[in-house]
Amino acid sequence: MALAKNISISLDEFLKMREESDSILEYIDGVVYMSPSPSTKHQRISSRLQIKMGIYLEGKTCEVFSAPYDIELKKDKLDGTKIVVPDLSIICDKSGFTETKYIGVPSLIVEILSQSNQSHDLITKLNLYMKYGVQEYWIINPMLESVTIYTLNDDAMYEQLDMKTSIGVVKSKVLEGFTLDLKEIF
Template identity: 35%
Template sequence: MITSLDQLDLSKQYTYADYLKWRFQERVELIRGRIFKMSPAPARKHQAISRYITSQMVKYFENQPCEWYYAPFDVRLPRKTSKADKQVYTVVQPDICVICDKTKLDKRGCVGAPDLIIEILSPGNSKKEMKDKFEVYEEAGVREYWIVQSTYNNVLVYTLNEQGIFIGHRPFIEDEIMHSFIFPELKVDLREVFKD
């Protein structure tokens, strides 16, 4: 049994089957088999942004067939059609995710691409969210990806086109009411998101 992150070889590739055996305090994600340590508890601003966006999710999805979750919540992204634990090399914990296909949900989280993923950038995680996760979310078929940049008070939104490529939209800035492209009635007042 692995009880300390120090017991792992960070240059090695791991699977979800390995991940399930780990019993240490640190939260980690696997991206293409590589271990990424998660930042310590998010800053207050990160939490405030997450809380406000979550409140909008509650209102919008109350009578919708989709379900939404916030971290920590495991999302497993298989590379192939097999969902076997030993063949899943990517396990992430998005800040917020929405899943409309309930067959993707099981007792351990989600297996397969959520429809919408929202990540809130914090110092130290920008590269992971903007490159590593961007690539695996695109590859897995996440239909819409929001990157909330609290440093710049804006939200970058990417939607998947018919060729499976993320297309970026004009950034939504701090004094606007933004909307989802796949859920057009889901609106978020960025004046409230970035008020602190």
């Protein structure tokens, strides 16, 4: 997943690399990660979920953003630069918007696994999002047709709120009243 092992580059070098590339690149404390091109199934799931979330959020203060959209994670007392490109982000705090990205912490992030990036989403990003205080993290596995939802507990640690495979309905804690029938996205 990382472009080069044990090589750290500056943020300026990363930004230059991004200008010269059509790939989806992420930057976590000097390490560059490249996401694979999404599969057709991945894109269908992302589109269906974005539509469902967008309809739910109609008239509410939160908004849904889809990849490629940069999220620069920022939180007081945490150093380093982390620029991630989640598949879907629900952003409720509008103060972090710039012309080209969001700086801050989304309320909810959805990542749709690809065969080649599973550990990045299941380990690296899970721990990163937990550390920065993303209130809810959805991991969608198209290969297993499963949805796993993690929410922050009182100790600022993720705990599994829900998990369904193939059939069933999952429910968000952050988006009160939002439910998703797995048949609607798979």
